[in-house]
Amino acid sequence: MRTDRTFTMLKPDSVEKGYIGAILEKITGAGFKIVAMKLTQMTQSDAETFYAVHNERPFFGELVEYMTRGPIVAAVLEKENAVQDFRTLIGATNPADAAEGTIRKMYAASMGENAVHGSDSDENAEIESQFHFAGREIF
Ligand code: UDP
Ligand code: MG
Secondary structure: OOOOEEEEEEOHHHHHOOOHHHHHHHHHHOOOEEEEEEEEOOOHHHHHHHOHHHOOOOOHHHHHHHHHOOOEEEEEEEOOOHHHHHHHHHOOOOHHHOOOOOHHHHHOOOOOOOOEEEOOOHHHHHHHHHHHOOHHHOO
C-alpha cells in the first residue's frame, strides 16, 4: 500500500463560490503534486456509495443532497505522508474548530458545507481514487 497519495474533492460549495483556483493554489503551495484531476458531478447513487460508512448518521440525507447538487473537483494528490499532511492542511471537519490558515478555516461555511474532502487512511485514499478515476487517468 503506497503512503504518498491521497484523494480530495473540492465540494459543490467551493465550486459555486469560485474558490477552485484559490484552493488548488493552497494545495500545490503546500507541496502536493496533482496526479489526477477532473470536474465531475456525483449522482445520488455515487454519493450514497462514497459515503456509505455514514449511512446510519442523522446528517446522511443532507450530506448526499449537498454532494450531488453541483459539480465537484476530484483529484489525486501526491506527497510524502500525503494522507496525514493533507488532513492537517484542510483542518477539522467543523470549520469553527479548524486551525488558522487551514483550507476549511478559510473557505468552509459550516460543518455540513465544509469545502473539501480528504481521505482518512492510505487504504481509503486508494479506494476513493479508484472510485473516481480509471487507472489511465492517474499519472
Ligand atoms: N458531516 C456533517 N455533519 C456532521 C459530520 C459530518 O454534515 O456532524 C459531513 C461533512 O460534510 C463531512 C462529511 O459529512 O465532511 C464526512 O464526515 P467525516 O466525519 O468523515 O468528516 P471529514 O472526514 O470530512 O472531516
Ligand atoms: Mg471522513
